[in-house]
Amino acid sequence: MHDDAHPFLQQTPLSVNPFIDLPKPPTLPHNYASLPSTLPPSSIHAAPAPSNPELPAYVTSSSGFAAHPSAIVAQNRALLSQLSSQRQGGEKKVREWEEGIKERELQDKRRKAPGWLDSEAKLLQPQKKQESQAVGGGQVDLMDQPEAEEDAKKKQEQVRTADELGHAMDRAFGRSEMG
Template sequence: MHNGRSHPLLEQVPLTVSPFVSLPTATTLSYNYKTMPSALPPSSLGISAASDDPASQPKPKYVISGSGHAAHPEDIIASCRALQAHVSKMQEDAERELRELDARFKARDLAEKRRVAPGWLDSESRLLEPERSTPEQSQGIGSVPEAQPVQGERNEPAADDQGAALDRAFGGMALK
């Protein structure tokens, strides 16, 4: 190897020829073999290829990854911007779809509440107040008018007389 000579130790190893090992031979080319052109011919359709434009000539790919992939820095930046645009579009679509889903859930919930309590959600008053009944409304079909106290009787509170309270609540049960 030094000065065109091989290593002295390798010169001492005899070479043997094995009948079982055949060395590769040169391939013979076909008689109609033609070399490939270095550039593609122009399109027969009249469409200009990207390589026809001198501004779009391939840029030197001097950024080389560990896997052996090579690219120009502008190509890398363009692919990163395209990826960022794609991710932001996907995020906007997902947020829009989430808002639509939330609106559908709220509409379904509102429809269920209106089914259970119709008219309740249609007005702004949210406090239920019972209407006070007048004495004419309290005396219905089966109710007995209250007896007027006699002058000799003491006027006790109605809560002590449980029978009278029951008669007022459920109507009188007059004996015949």
């Protein structure tokens, strides 16, 4: 009974569908190697890790390092936290260094212009001269004659001091004449 096909299937005509491809055996590459007959021992039941004896050391390397993945993750996290703290410390040192440079530059500028950088008033404005005598209705005329006389007196004093310096030089070094 098992050798014979079902009578219903014997009555069905067989047809070939051109759109269906029957499976074919795969072509193997030329460097194909079959699997070994014995498999290596399971890494789940490996010897305990030297870093953590409670966990099996199933991550191994050719150099002899063996550890559990949780120990490797913990080491990586510790390394990451150390690197981030070093980066933050470095950034802090750089900021302090830059602030120190700015402070030294400011101190140097303060030595050159004392009082200028210590206040918030940065706009210089001339102060108006207060005079007891006012011309007209309380307004001072800038083209007044007395100021011109004062300017002339100042110029004469400068010429006198220059002449006095010249005479003092002549007395000290002797008279030199051009010509």
